[in-house]
Amino acid sequence: MSTRPPTKRETEEYLRCGLLGHEWEDYPQDDWHIDMQSIVDMPVSFLCVRCQTIKRELWGRNSGIVVSRNYVYSLGYTETLRGIRDGYDSNAYTSRQSFRMEYERRFLGS
Numbered sequence: 019m020s021t022r023p024p025t026k027r028e029t030e031e032y033l034r035c036g037l038l039g040h041e042w043e044d045y046p047q048d049d050w051h052i053d054m055q056s057i058v059d060m061p062v063s064f065l066c067v068r069c070q071t072i073k074r075e076l077w078g079r080n081s082g083i084v085v086s087r088n089y090v091y092s093l094g095y096t097e098t099l100r101g102i103r104d105g106y107d108s109n110a111y112t113s114r115q116s117f118r119m120e121y122e123r124r125f126l127g128s
């Protein structure tokens with residue numbers, strides 16, 4: 019995994035994901051799907067096209083229930099959001115408030 023600092027563009031994409039949610043596309047992972055395949059559960063996986071986070075879920079075949087869910091975050095994503103949070107007073111603002119203020123600063127010209 020890359021250890022270089024994220025570019026300005028990547029930082030902006032990470033911020034959008036942290037604030038607005040990920041932008042998922044189908045991302046079949048054959049090894050994992052074969053391992054997790056069962057009569058009762060359907061493995062599915064998605065990739066965020068902005069930050070490269072992977073989401074894996076098991077869906078009940080006959081229930082539509084999400085049986086399990088986990089995320090694999092890129093290092094850049096987690097470190098960038100932590101860096102943004104750390105830039106604001108954590109006693110005064112929640113993480114989401116920090117992301118909103120950073121979003122305003124970067125995209126809304128405040």
Ligand SMILES: [Zn+2]
Pocket residue numbers: 035039040041066067068069070071
């Ligand atoms: Zn994302």
